[in-house]
Amino acid sequence: METAMPKTNWMIRAAVVAGLMVLALLPVFMSRGSLSLVNEMLILAIAATGLNLMLGYAGMVSFGPAGIYAVGAYTTALILYDTQVPFALAFVAGPLLAALVSTLVGWFCVRLTHVYFSLLTLAFSQIIHTIIFEWYGFTKGDDGIVEIPIPALLEPIVNYYYFSLIILCVCLGLMWMIVNSPFGKTLQALRENPGRTEFIGIHVRRYQLSAFILSGFFLGVAGSLYCGFNKNVFPDYADMMKSTEMLVVCLLGGIYSFLGPTVGSIVYMFLDKIITRFTEFWPLALGLVIIGLLIFLRGGVVGFLSDRIAAARHKEREAPSDVSS
Amino acid sequence: MNLQGFVIQLLSGVSTGMVIFLIAVGLSLIFGTLKVLNLAHGALYMLGAYCCYWVSSSLSHLPGSFWLSLIFAPLMVALFGGIVEFFLLRRMYNREFLEQFLLTFALILIIADLCKLAWGVDYQTIDTPWPLEGAAIWGSLIFPWYNLFLILCGPLFYVGLWMLLNRTRLGRVIRAVTYNREMANALGVNVPLVYTAVFMLGCWLAGMGGALVAPMSAVMPGMDAVVLIDCFIIVVIGGLGSLSGAFLGSLIFGLVTAFGIMVVPRLAIAFGFILMMVILIIRPWGLMGKPE
Numbered sequence: 220m221e222t223a224m225p226k227t228n229w230m231i232r233a234a235v236v237a238g239l240m241v242l243a244l245l246p247v248f249m250s251r252g253s254l255s256l257v258n259e260m261l262i263l264a265i266a267a268t269g270l271n272l273m274l275g276y277a278g279m280v281s282f283g284p285a286g287i288y289a290v291g292a293y294t295t296a297l298i299l300y301d302t303q304v305p306f307a308l309a310f311v312a313g314p315l316l317a318a319l320v321s322t323l324v325g326w327f328c329v330r331l332t333h334v335y336f337s338l339l340t341l342a343f344s345q346i347i348h349t350i351i352f353e354w355y356g357f358t359k360g361d362d363g364i365v366e367i368p369i370p371a372l373l374e375p376i377v378n379y380y381y382f383s384l385i386i387l388c389v390c391l392g393l394m395w396m397i398v399n400s401p402f403g404k405t406l407q408a409l410r411e412n413p414g415r416t417e418f419i420g421i422h423v424r425r426y427q428l429s430a431f432i433l434s435g436f437f438l439g440v441a442g443s444l445y446c447g448f449n450k451n452v453f454p455d456y457a458d459m460m461k462s463t464e465m466l467v468v469c470l471l472g473g474i475y476s477f478l479g480p481t482v483g484s485i486v487y488m489f490l491d492k493i494i495t496r497f498t499e500f501w502p503l504a505l506g507l508v509i510i511g512l513l514i515f516l517r518g519g520v521v522g523f524l525s526d527r528i529a530a531a532r533h534k535e536r537e538a539p540s541d542v543s544s
Numbered sequence: 545m546n547l548q549g550f551v552i553q554l555l556s557g558v559s560t561g562m563v564i565f566l567i568a569v570g571l572s573l574i575f576g577t578l579k580v581l582n583l584a585h586g587a588l589y590m591l592g593a594y595c596c597y598w599v600s601s602s603l604s605h606l607p608g609s610f611w612l613s614l615i616f617a618p619l620m621v622a623l624f625g626g627i628v629e630f631f632l633l634r635r636m637y638n639r640e641f642l643e644q645f646l647l648t649f650a651l652i653l654i655i656a657d658l659c660k661l662a663w664g665v666d667y668q669t670i671d672t673p674w675p676l677e678g679a680a681i682w683g684s685l686i687f688p689w690y691n692l693f694l695i696l697c698g699p700l701f702y703v704g705l706w707m708l709l710n711r712t713r714l715g716r717v718i719r720a721v722t723y724n725r726e727m728a729n730a731l732g733v734n735v736p737l738v739y740t741a742v743f744m745l746g747c748w749l750a751g752m753g754g755a756l757v758a759p760m761s762a763v764m765p766g767m768d769a770v771v772l773i774d775c776f777i778i779v780v781i782g783g784l785g786s787l788s789g790a791f792l793g794s795l796i797f798g799l800v801t802a803f804g805i806m807v808v809p810r811l812a813i814a815f816g817f818i819l820m821m822v823i824l825i826i827r828p829w830g831l832m833g834k835p836e
Contacts, residue, residue, distance in 0.1 A: 280642050327821075331828055332639065338780055342817045347815045360727055425794045459769070463649055470646055489772065500661070506653030513647050514635060 222529045225358045235478075236239055242384055246377045255376055255448075257351070260488040261383045262445045263389050266364055267480030269437025270425060275474030277430040278410030279329075282337045283344025284465050287324070287384040289457035291442025293351060296364045296452040310443050317439020318432050320347075327433030329424045332413075341459070349459040363453035367446065379448060386444055390437055391481070397433060398477060442511040473519025482521050548684055553802045555563055559691040564700025566753035566772060569705065569790040570746035570776040576785025577722045577742045578642050580633065584651035586772030588621055588747050592754025593763045594659050595620045597668045601759075610673035610759065616753035625747025629740050637739075638658020652768070660765055667764035669767050690760060697756065701749075702791050709787065718742055722785070777816040783833020 242261075246254055266288055273279045291313035298309035324343045331339055349360045358364070373379050397403050405426055410414045417423050446452050455461065464487075472483025493502045516523050571585045599613035599620075606612065611666040628651065636644045671677075676689040709715035721738045729735045763766075778797050782789025797816060804815040827836045 231767035242669075267620035274642070331824060334575075334784070335824060335828045337581075337641075338776060341773075341776065342780075342820045342824065345817045346814060346821070349817065350811075353810045353814075400828065436605075439733055458774070466642070467646065467649075470642065474642070498656045502653035503661075506650040506657070509646055509653075510632065513639075513643055513650075514632075526788065 223410075225286075226233050231478075238281040239388070245492045246380060254380055255337060256488060256492065258376070258383050258448055259445075260484050261380075261466075262441050262448060263386045263468060263479040263484040263487070264446065265387055266438055267472075267484055268391060268466050268477075269434050269435055269441060271469050271474055271480045272299050272394060273430050273434035273478070274395065274405075274438065274469055275460035276403060276410065277406040277427060279427060280337050280466075281328075281434075281462075282341035282459070282466075283324075283460070283462055284340075284434075284438055285461035286340075286344025286347035286426065286443075286457050288350060288421070288442040288461065288465075289347060289452075289454075290320045290440030291448040292456050293358060293364075293442075293451045295438075295446045296367050299359070299367050299369065299446075300364050303498045306373070306447075313443030313446070314436050314439035317434040317442065321432045321435025325428045325509060329431060341372070341462075344457060344459070344462060348454060352397075352454045358454075361454060363451055364452045367452070369447050369450065369511040373447065378527065383444055383448065383540050386440065386474065390440055392436065395477060402426075402429070443453055462488045467505075469519075470509075472494055473520055473521035475518065476521040479519050479521040486520055527528075549806075551685060551829070552687060553806060554799070555687050555695065556691065557798040557800075557802025558698075558795065559694045559798070560801065561794040562694050563798075564752055564774055564778060564797065565698050565791055565794035566749045566756070568775040568782075568794055569701075570753075571597035571672055571775050571785060572779045572790045573590055573749075574743055574746040574783070575779070577718060578633075578637070580636070580648070581641075582743075583645065583648040583772065584655060585653045585746070585775060586656035586768035586770075587752055588625065588750040589640070589725065589754040589757075589771050590763075590765075590768040591624065592617050592621045592661060592751030593654055593758045593767065594663050594668075594754075595751065596755035596758040597670055597763045600670055601668075608674070614752075614755050617755040618748045621751025621754070622744045626740055626744045629743040630711070632813070634736065634739070635744065644693075649712075656765060664764055667762035669762055670758045672759045683743065688760075690771055694756060694760075698794070701752075702787070705787055714741070717771065718757055774816065777820045780820045780830060783830025786830060786832045789830050789832030793830070823834035 221415055242257070245257060251258070253476070266284070270281065270284045270395070294311045294316040295313035298304050298312055304312075316446050323443055328336055354360065354362055373382055398406075405416070405421055409421065409423060413423050426488065442456070445456075468478045468483040468487045470483070472481065472487050473479035490505070490508060491501065495501050498504065514521070518526065566591050567585060570588075571582055574580060574582050574585075595617035596610075596613045597614045600609045603612055618772035632651075634646075636647050651744055672688075672690050675695050679686045679688045680692060705716075709718060717728070717733055717738055718741070719733055720731075720795060721733060721742075728738075741745040774797065779790060780793075781796055782793030784789070794821070800815050800819060801812055805812040823830060
């Protein structure tokens, strides 16, 4: 086991470096349309990994991540649209406000557990959706905010792509540090057994609230980034379908591994692209994929692969002992 | 607001509440016994409405085609639910909450697309059935007969379900399984069968709700989403798993939406959510539920 671990780490590291190199070189040989698809994938990966801090690491099933995501998107959109504030500030304001709203929402939500927690997060995200939808004077309601001005430097898709890639790397790096810190380990302990974690002197709610806020911050980053990418924002960013999409992405990749949601967003985008080419019934196909996943591929793509790797290694080690006996 | 307007609003609030009671009570029963929050409940309601349209339009040469479809449509939905429970949901009982959630979400996508495949994207309508056409006129009050019929349906189904749960053998078994599944199993109750029965009952109720709604609103894709969230609000207000809670919650919800729309029309949708949040924060087990 001791010798096996570094080998896996080495393989994963190599895969990550290779993946990054491919991502960095993509603009050279990819059409603008495909590149914008990959860009969308990067943003989805940030949102899903952010959600997974709360979902996979702390075991808190939120039904309303899209509400917080939309707070980030609308904050950046409104600042850019209504004021002359520079892009950098507007971009930072999104995640900060998202974290602030998460603090408020989370303060109530962490008092509940299980399905009640989920339903309260859903109620809050629906409230956010209603505010965006109905407060026409402020958010332009149903019409959305269109043609949001962004700096000329980020205007070409290639530049925005690199910008997104950098933000993705920074965010994933930060989150990697978070989940491997004592704080992250505590969250996992909490997921496994909240009662016992409390016995060893951990303030459960405070940790859950922190996870909620951090999650909200990264959802806000994704929202702001998407606002600049799409240059339009609409109320359906906050709706339940968007929330569920994020949950599906996390599950598709695997919620118990750090890169699961990232892999999930790649798989999701590919599925979307391939299936919509053949049929207009994308929801039907997605539904069947989810069911197949739940029945045949527990633990998501990453979980499945790591099980396979573990099994192969197990065999490898078994084989020589068979010979000797 | 004059008295006449008040009465009309009261009646329409109660009639909305009573239809949605059927759907919400199914959701609540399923959660209470199976411990699964069935997100596909709204989709099953939509399926009921489509089945009602389908049966009543293909039997339109017969008198009372709507009443026949009111019998057949909910049964079709129940049958569909039985198949889903047997082949899919049954594998999920020992899984995590998130996995159950995603399974029922996948069902929404599948049911919605199957409805589109079968009946297209245009909206369909059903005529108000004989003998409930027109409106009751009482002085200056005018109110559709059909909605009065719906108001009558709510308490009827409530009493029926109460009798089923409290006065029959099946009801006793369901309550035993809800209370302690291992113990019921040890005493020789066929728990998986009870689960299938309860899920089918919930689906039947959702289908019934859909069939009853069909004559008063258009049957179309997307009608499921709003209902699902309304049901969440109701079962949270009343208490997840509680029959009387679902009834009370539906009444409150119907009235709050009906009168809310008169006071602040733009925030009418928000009232339900605010109510749900307040209940979750101060009394998560709902008005009629018991704390865990």
